[in-house]
Amino acid sequence: MSSILNVAVVGCGIGRSHIVEGYVPNADKFKVLALCDLDPERMAKIGDEFGIERRITNFDDLLTMDDIDIIDVCTPPGVHYSMVMKALEAGKHVVCEKPLVGSLQQVDAVMEAEKTAKGKLMPVFQYRFGDGIEQAKAVIDSGIAGKPFAGTVETMWRREAPYYAVPWRGKWKTELGGVLMGHAIHPHDIFTYLMGDIARVFGRVATRVNPIEVEDTISASLEMKSGALASFTATLGSVDEITRIRLQFEHVTIESDHAPYNPGHALWKILPRNDEVKARIEALLANWQHVPSRFQTQMARFHEAIEGKRELPVTSADSRRSLELVTAFYHSSSTHQEVVLPLGPDHPLYQSWVPAEFR
Structure with a gap:
């Protein structure tokens, strides 16, 4: 018991x-x-x-x-x-x-x-959990999906003045970053959870939507360790709100549900390249057991x-991977250079990505 x-x-x-x-x-x-x-x-x-x-x-x-x-x-x-x-x-x-x-x-x-x-x-x-994302993970981990080709992540959310009325938001010292840190960090984690580690990042950040210290719009081009290519875009200036993750593999195309705050819940679109692949996916998922989304499954x-x-469902190593991406993003944007991962103690932003004037 x-x-x-x-x-x-x-x-x-x-x-x-x-x-x-x-x-x-x-x-x-x-x-x-x-x-x-x-x-x-x-x-x-x-x-x-x-x-x-x-x-x-x-x-x-x-x-x-x-x-x-x-x-x-x-x-x-x-x-x-x-x-x-x-x-x-x-x-x-x-x-x-x-x-x-x-x-x-x-x-x-x-x-x-x-x-x-x-x-x-x-x-x-918590966005990692739910039927949609876990079925996609099962197809990928089984080998059915095959070689990864490319992928995209779009985090298009809406944040306006009332959101930043909370005193700690929008400030480097207390929030530690903007859309990259507090919002897109979830879909970006989902992407690496499914597609593996990142090898190279060329990113840009900007403050386009709100009069705040931190960024509210970002975009990047990435090369994965597998050789797959990817692009990430996020903004807090969207009129409607969606989170969209689309992955292209050798044998399948996978696209997330577009729910901004619970993309793992509803079933994802998994498109097989042919009938043989379709049959393999159907066999794999035939006796699927429901997975509650978000915190319910993570806490259980x-x-x-x-x-x-x-094993732990999320680890500090997972967090390091997400923070490594954040660090690379800020460094690439400020230097206009590509950043090669992983990052160690010799990296200029290892101790902090927060600009010196805000620490």
């Missing part, structure tokens, strides 16, 4: 979604025992809604609570690193919203700390990982 793990949710913004989508549907696996937020009024509202009586304003107080198994960090990005490191040092399991930390140096420090930590760390990439698999029943 599975044990129920006690959770403290830190940050009652996106933290509410973790509760609604992740912990409530998995009530046989988790119990949210505590909330932590600097805004007592907002915390009280969430606490009353879900019957969570323990409400803390000082994060460090959570670290000494022996009955807390998991600390779920849902704060603005600028404080993720310190909270993750403290929680690991305290022996807790840790869930952390994207971006995990604010530099390659920090993610490497986190990965080093994990080697001796008692608890497990799971970064959040985290529980299984803690109990030793499976």
